[in-house]
Every structure is written in C-alpha cells, then in structure tokens.
Amino acid sequence: MGNSAGTSREIAIPASVFESLRAEVASAAGTLQTVRALHHAGYYAGVEAAVAMNQETGGDAFALSETGFWSSLSNFFSKRGWGTLSHSAPHGAIGILHTRDWAEARPAANDREATCSFSTGYLSGLLSQLAGAPVAVLEVSCRSRGGHACEFAFGSETAVHDLYGKLLDGADMASALDAL
Numbered sequence: 586m587g588n589s590a591g592t593s594r595e596i597a598i599p600a601s602v603f604e605s606l607r608a609e610v611a612s613a614a615g616t617l618q619t620v621r622a623l624h625h626a627g628y629y630a631g632v633e634a635a636v637a638m639n640q641e642t643g644g645d646a647f648a649l650s651e652t653g654f655w656s657s658l659s660n661f662f663s664k665r666g667w668g669t670l671s672h673s674a675p676h677g678a679i680g681i682l683h684t685r686d687w688a689e690a691r692p693a694a695n696d697r698e699a700t701c702s703f704s705t706g707y708l709s710g711l712l713s714q715l716a717g718a719p720v721a722v723l724e725v726s727c728r729s730r731g732g733h734a735c736e737f738a739f740g741s742e743t744a745v746h747d748l749y750g751k752l753l754d755g756a757d758m759a760s761a762l763d764a765l
Contacts (some may be wrong), residue, residue, distance in 0.1 A: 593636045597666070600688035603703055616698070624706035631710025637661075638711065646715050658682075667704075676762045678744035681725075682708065687735040690728035699727035701735055708737055721745035725758060 603623075611619040638661050639646050646654060655672035663669045668686040675681060689701040699705075705722045712720035723745050726736035738748055744765065751761035 593633045595637065595665070600666070603689045603700075604691060607700065607702070620698075620702045623702035624709075627703035627706025627708075628710035628713075629706075630703075631707035631712075632714045633710075634661075634707065635711050635714035638715065647717075675759075676765055678765060679738050679740045679748060679762060682737040682739065683734055684736075685728075685734045687728065690735050692728040694729045695731055696727075696729045698730065699724040699735075700729040701727060701737075704735075705737060708739065712739060723749055725752065 607619055607623065610622050614622065635646075638657070641661060642649055642654075642657050646657060649657060655670075658672070659670040667688045668684045671683045673681045673683065687701060687704065689704045691700055694700065701724050705724050709720055709722040712722070719742055720739055721742040721744075722737050722739045724735060725738045725748075726732040726734060728735050738745060740748075747765055748761055751764050752758070756764065
C-alpha cells in the first residue's frame with residue numbers, strides 16, 4: 586500500500602470527498618457494498634497512518650502513558666483536519682472515541698445510517714497497527730444521523746460484535762455495555 590520509497594506520504598483533500606466517494610460507489614454498487622469498500626479503504630489507510638503517528642510520538646505510540654496516547658491520537662487527527670477526539674472507557678472491553686466536529690460526518694444530511702465508514706476503517710487500521718493486534722471499531726453514534734456527536738466504540742472483535750448485536754436488538758448503549 587505505500588509508495589515505492591517505502592515511506593508513507595500524506596496529502597490534503599477536502600472533506601467533501603467522502604460524500605462524493607460515498608455517492609459514486611453507492612450508485613454503482615449499493616449501500617452495503619459502499620460501506621464495505623469505504624471501510625476497507627479506510628483500514629488500509631489507517632495501517633499506513635500508524636507510521637506517521639509513531640514518528641510523531643517518538644517511535645512507539647503505545648509506549649506513551651494512557652493519557653499521553655489519547656492526547657497524541659487527538660492531536661494527530663486534529664492537525665490533519667479530521668476533528669478532535671476524546672476517549673472514554675465505559676467498559677473493560679470497550680472504549681469510546683467521541684467527536685463533535687468529525688470531518689466525514691454530514692450533520693445536515695439527517696441520514697438513516699451512520700456515514701463515517703471510511704473513518705471507522707481508518708481508526709481500526711490505525712489502532713490495530715499500533716496495538717499489534719486486531720482492534721475492531723463500530724460507529725455507535727453519528728452526527729449525520731442526527732446525533733450530537735460521532736462516537737466510535739472499539740475493542741476486540743468479539744466485544745465489538747457482541748456490543749453490535751445488543752444494539753441491533755434494541756438496547757441503548759448503557760444497557761448494551763452493562764450486558765457485555
């Protein structure tokens with residue numbers, strides 16, 4: 586996935602590219618395939634982005650204190666125009682990344698579905714690469730869907746899958762976390 590020199594290269598593009606990509610892929614492939622395609626593309630971009638984050642944190646982002654890591658993660662995204670993230674740990678197996686200004690969200694859209702598919706994949710790839718183990722990410726709240734913020738739950742694949750199942754069954758987030 587990187588360039589031929591073996592280093593990760595970054596470019597800046599307008600956030601509106603996410604809406605354009607989503608619309609173009611959806612018209613050709615449908616909604617589910619769009620979510621999958623954006624998630625997969627985001628994942629691989631996130632794996633590459635881990636190189637830049639590690640460089641910015643002195644070589645090993647996970648060697649930072651917990652507070653230092655989450656602060657560095659927020660700074661990493663903020664300085665690239667994605668938005669500001671905050672972290673909480675409402676459950677031993679699930680963490681939450683919270684943002685009120687995420688670039689991929691479309692607050693005026695009032696969509697039925699969460700729309701930050703690329704970001705979900707990107708966060709999964711980045712966190713998985715940094716952790717050296719799979720980290721699953723699920724968008725549990727989205728400004729595009731009328732939420733006050735975008736929130737991304739993350740943890741092991743099993744924990745996130747179980748959380749998703751409980752949410753699909755109609756549980757609110759607090760009840761779903763309590764039931765894990």
